[in-house]
Amino acid sequence: MKLTLGDKVLKTVVYVILLALAFVTFYPFWNSLVLSFNTGSDTSLGGVTFWPRDFTFENYGIVFKESGIYHAYLITILRTIIGTFLAMFFTAMFAYAMSKKGIVFKKTYMILAVITMFFNGGLIPYFIIVYNLHLYDTFMFLVLHGMINVYNMIIFRTFFMEMPDGLEESAKIDGCSNFGVFFRIVLPVSGPVIATLSLFTAVFLWNDWFIPAVFISNQELIPLQTLLVQIINTGATDNLIQNMNTFAQNMVENTVTVKALQMATMMVATLPILMIYPFLQKYFVKGVLVGSLKE
Amino acid sequence: MKAVNGGVSPQAAAAAVGKPEKKMSLGRRFIKQWDFQLMIWPAMLFILVFSYGPMWGVLLAFKEYNIFAPFSESPWVGTLQFRMFFESPEFWDIMRNTFCIALLKLAIGFPAPIILALLLNEVGGWFKRVVQTVTYIPHFMSWVVISGMAFSMLSVDQGTVNDVLLFFHLIDEPINWLSKPDYFWGILVSLNVWKEIGFGSIVYLAAIVGIDPAMYEAASIDGASRFKQIFLITIPSIMPIMIIFLILGIGNTLNAGYEDILVLTKNMNNGIVMPVANVIDTYVYQMGVLNQRYSYATAAGVFKSVLSVTLLLVANGFARRFGKTSLW
Numbered sequence: 001m002k003l004t005l006g007d008k009v010l011k012t013v014v015y016v017i018l019l020a021l022a023f024v025t026f027y028p029f030w031n032s033l034v035l036s037f038n039t040g041s042d043t044s045l046g047g048v049t050f051w052p053r054d055f056t057f058e059n060y061g062i063v064f065k066e067s068g069i070y071h072a073y074l075i076t077i078l079r080t081i082i083g084t085f086l087a088m089f090f091t092a093m094f095a096y097a098m099s100k101k102g103i104v105f106k107k108t109y110m111i112l113a114v115i116t117m118f119f120n121g122g123l124i125p126y127f128i129i130v131y132n133l134h135l136y137d138t139f140m141f142l143v144l145h146g147m148i149n150v151y152n153m154i155i156f157r158t159f160f161m162e163m164p165d166g167l168e169e170s171a172k173i174d175g176c177s178n179f180g181v182f183f184r185i186v187l188p189v190s191g192p193v194i195a196t197l198s199l200f201t202a203v204f205l206w207n208d209w210f211i212p213a214v215f216i217s218n219q220e221l222i223p224l225q226t227l228l229v230q231i232i233n234t235g236a237t238d239n240l241i242q243n244m245n246t247f248a249q250n251m252v253e254n255t256v257t258v259k260a261l262q263m264a265t266m267m268v269a270t271l272p273i274l275m276i277y278p279f280l281q282k283y284f285v286k287g288v289l290v291g292s293l294k295e
Numbered sequence: 296m297k298a299v300n301g302g303v304s305p306q307a308a309a310a311a312v313g314k315p316e317k318k319m320s321l322g323r324r325f326i327k328q329w330d331f332q333l334m335i336w337p338a339m340l341f342i343l344v345f346s347y348g349p350m351w352g353v354l355l356a357f358k359e360y361n362i363f364a365p366f367s368e369s370p371w372v373g374t375l376q377f378r379m380f381f382e383s384p385e386f387w388d389i390m391r392n393t394f395c396i397a398l399l400k401l402a403i404g405f406p407a408p409i410i411l412a413l414l415l416n417e418v419g420g421w422f423k424r425v426v427q428t429v430t431y432i433p434h435f436m437s438w439v440v441i442s443g444m445a446f447s448m449l450s451v452d453q454g455t456v457n458d459v460l461l462f463f464h465l466i467d468e469p470i471n472w473l474s475k476p477d478y479f480w481g482i483l484v485s486l487n488v489w490k491e492i493g494f495g496s497i498v499y500l501a502a503i504v505g506i507d508p509a510m511y512e513a514a515s516i517d518g519a520s521r522f523k524q525i526f527l528i529t530i531p532s533i534m535p536i537m538i539i540f541l542i543l544g545i546g547n548t549l550n551a552g553y554e555d556i557l558v559l560t561k562n563m564n565n566g567i568v569m570p571v572a573n574v575i576d577t578y579v580y581q582m583g584v585l586n587q588r589y590s591y592a593t594a595a596g597v598f599k600s601v602l603s604v605t606l607l608l609v610a611n612g613f614a615r616r617f618g619k620t621s622l623w
Contacts, residue, residue: 007521014417021411022429025489028444029432031455035447046453094338097331104325104332109339116346118607122596123576124583125352129345131362148341178330207437210554213562214584228439232446233561259447266443273435278428285497 029270036060036264040257059264062256068219068227069265075139076206076223076269083143083205084198091148091197092190095156096182113150123214130215137218145211146204152197159193160186196283199276206273224269231262356594362587369590376594385573393574393599396556397548399484405544407488408495409537413525415496416503427500430493442558445486449473473559476571483555483572498540502533542614546607549599553577575599 034052035043042054063069097103098110120126127136135141163186171185187194209225216222222230277284325332356376360369380386411430415423433441448455449472457469472478506529514524553576557563560572563581573581575595583592 004520010520010522011417014414015422018414018418018422018426021492022426025433025493026429027455028448029436032444032447044453046458049455090338090341093334097334100331102324103328103335104321109335112339112347113342116342119350119600119604120346121349121352122593122600123579124589124593124596125349125355126345127583128352128355128360128362128589129348133344144341144345148338150342153338179334182334203435207435207439209437209439210557214580225437225439228443229558229562232439232443232558233564262443263447266440270436270440274432277431277435281428281431285501 032263033267035260036267038260039255040260041255043260044257056255058256059260060268062261063264063268069224069268071220072222072224072227073268075142075221076225079139079142079223080202080205083145083147084202086143087147087149087152087201088194088198091152092156092187092194093182094148095153096160096186098153099157099160113153117150127214135215137216137221139221141215142212142221142223143205145215146201149201152201155197156190156193159190163189192283192286195280196286199280199284203273203277224265228262228265228269231265353593353597353600355590356597358590360590360593362589372590376591377598379591380595380598385570385578388570389573389575389578392571393549393576396480396483396574397551399480400487400551401544401548403484404488404491404495405541407492409499409533411492412496412499412503412533413529415500416529417521417525427493427496430496432493433490434494436490438554438558441486441490442555445482445559446473449482474565474567476568479559479568479571483559486559487551487555498536499533502536503529506532538614542610545610548606549575549603553580 031049034048034050036059037055037057038048038052039054039056039058042048047053098106103109130136130141135144167185167189168181171181176184207225209223209229212221212223212226213229216226319327357371357373358369359372359375415426418426449457451457451469451471454469454472456472457466460466461469470478472482510528510532511524514528519527553574556572556574556577557580559565560568560577563569563573563577563585565572576599579592579596579599582588582595586592
């Protein structure tokens with residue numbers, strides 16, 4: 001196919017726009033990464049853009065030595081793993097039963113579940129319920145929040161309904177109970193859909209700072225993202241400043257700045273997800289499509 | 296399709312006994328499929344407690360509730376909380392912000408991914424894949440991290456944005472972007488588009504891929520340029536999915552999220568921009584969580600829910616009439 005002059009112009013313009021967009025998207029992240037590896041005092045002179053000028057691991061050294069951050073990181077990891085596991089387990093089980101025919105009250109369950117996708121009681125009534133159930137300020141609540149996502153249930157259910165019947169029937173003939181079929185046959189062949197929904201759930205739990213900010217007051221239970229908000233809003237935690245001071249005494253001059261530490265903490269909080277997601281890209285693209293078709 | 300009643304008794308077995316499935320009482324069927332019901336009930340219980348529980352909690356809006364006393368002991372005050380909200384000095388600011396920010400997010404955030412998908416469709420190979428992978432990244436970042444980057448980029452001393460503008464002599468001195476009420480909506484909406492443009496384009500790209508290539512071939516034989524083909528083939532072909540997403544977008548306008556506002560105003564501590572940044576959701580957070588005025592905050596939340604549900608019903612009504620599609 002021959003390209004006309006107009007087509008060539010169009011193509012060039014498109015390339016330029018996309019290149020610019022990719023740059024604007026990537027630069028803030030790249031620059032933050034660079035700043036996290038650059039000496040703080042040098043950064044404050046300005047002009048550090050694409051490459052560290054005064055390379056150092058110092059910022060990360062302090063971040064990982066800071067017990068508060070270390071602890072918050074642990075909470076985030078535990079919350080993400082346990083929360084994702086619970087959510088997947090109970091949502092998939094729910095969806096599996098809902099994919100069967102002849103379930104008593106199935107329609108009622110479905111209506112009750114779908115209504116919650118459009119209506120909710122709001123933040124404060126939710127807060128009061130959680131408080132009265134003595135879940136306020138507990139790790140338990142951090143992993144329970146959002147455990148049953150109706151949207152995910154519908155995606156699971158669609159997947160289960162499309163599964164060939166033969167698989168389950170042969171297992172049943174072999175004397176498997178319904179729970180047995182679910183655990184030994186259905187879950188193992190649901191890899192792709194579990195991978196997609198786990199990714200979304202895990203990303204939510206990993207990135208969520210708001211729920212802990214409202215429902216957790218014990219600093220020992222604060223996850224990393226919420227701690228990061230505190231650091232960004234107030235400059236640094238008391239612990240961090242103290243740590244910096246002791247660190248500074250060891251140095252001839254104070255080279256660490258609050259900004260450098262912020263950047264390092266931000267990277268610590270983001271990099272794990274960014275390193276995992278490209279490998280799951282083909283799954284979540286599929287997941288997004290299944291979800292949108294169901295609407 | 297097979298008819299497995301609870302997976303326990305296939306219809307053939309029931310017929311052999313001479314007693315059709317349907318005749319069994321509800322209770323007996325329920326007990327017979329106890330295992331499936333057991334799979335459902337943990338989730339249903341969760342939904343009833345954490346989704347339906349709070350729905351009763353809206354009664355707080357008509358009370359003067361104190362978290363340290365039982366619900367039944369707090370006095371009924373009728374619509375007092377609502378009147379206080381409507382007559383509060385910040386009410387009209389909040390209404391303006393809620394609607395303007397939501398509309399801006401929709402007006403710019405809705406077409407942006409479509410345009411990106413159209414552009415991506417014009418290129419191919421590794422370049423397309425790289426742009427896709429890069430533009431998906433921000434979707435996976437938390438608003439906290441994004442605010443940290445925004446503060447760094449927009450900072451007065453050595454922020455990249457100010458540096459670039461100074462370099463091209465577009466400004467004479469660095470601007471403190473996040474402390475200027477005039478720029479707040481712009482920054483907020485830009486960051487939202489920046490975060491979601493790539494991820495939002497996935498669905499449209501898939502729709503574009505599904506278009507029959509024969510249409511493009513026919514068009515180019517007829518002498519239509521690529522530019523014309525975009526408007527005459529691609530856009531009309533993805534119109535149905537665009538309409539569905541527009542309806543969803545309108546229905547959810549008021550639920551567009553408020554984490555972005557909270558992080559950009561440093562948890563509502565940036566007093567200079569608060570008059571343009573405070574929306575109903577952040578106000579509920581401010582009054583309920585920060586100031587512990589539970590009943591008052593609930594009233595504001597209930598007011599928002601009423602607006603939001605109305606909007607959803609209107610959007611769905613339009614969809615039924617004009618788009619021949621509906622959310623339910």
